[in-house]
Amino acid sequence: MRASLIQVGVDQQESVNSRRERVASLVRAQTASDLVVLPELWPVGAFAFEAFEEVAEPLDGPTHQVMSAAARDAGVWLHAGSVIERAADGALYNTALVYSPDGERAAHYRKIHRFGFDQGEATLLGAGTEPVTVALPETTLGLATCYDLRFPELFRQLVDAGAQTLVIPAGWPERRRAHWSLLARARAVENQTYVLACGTGGTHAGVEQAGHSVIVDPWGEVLAEAGRDEEIISAELDPELIGKTRHVFPVLRDRVLGLPTP
């Protein structure tokens, strides 16, 4: 199974509409892939807080229209990164969208852990409450978004629900790039899953992005890694490697659950 991550360069000189069309053509070109992944909030930029209200869209809004068509045209599963979703009650969420190769929306995931402490996303957006897995023919995806990467208990819950490939779109800043690279590998090693971690390139809202999107295998080996600019990375995933890794090194079996509080 071939996975490709499109590390979109987000630059506020480019309009949201132009970027949507440009990224759609990049998705359409990935016909050799089975699964294509985009970053967090690539239409607007994860740190462009002042624009969130203006670009907010319903689940079937402009990004959905363009990405659904791109997935269908390429004939790929598409994790289309995330958008600012305006829900029916007016609340805003950071919502990831997943499409099947026929262009149907297979799942959406509202980011559970909002970044910013008492500022930015944490004050502007609502928090998701539902972990989400998506069954593909070859693997089951577990969805998380950016800051979620810091919360291992979410990933363990996804793995307990059957996730074999953890997909993490992000808009991660360069100044914490070491955390990004370390945590992406840690999530793969501790859960014995593939990790597809797709960030943004460029600089938006004055925040230099880390890029360094990465594909990690269940043993923690880095199969492909991007630099800082816009770039597409790809790797072959072997769905059987997850079971093999868990068989030869059965660490998940050795979990001790329900320990008393010290």
Ligand SMILES: NC(=O)CCC(=O)C(=O)O
């Ligand atoms: N968009 C984000 O969630 C940023 C997360 C981040 O910068 C960090 O965890 O560090």
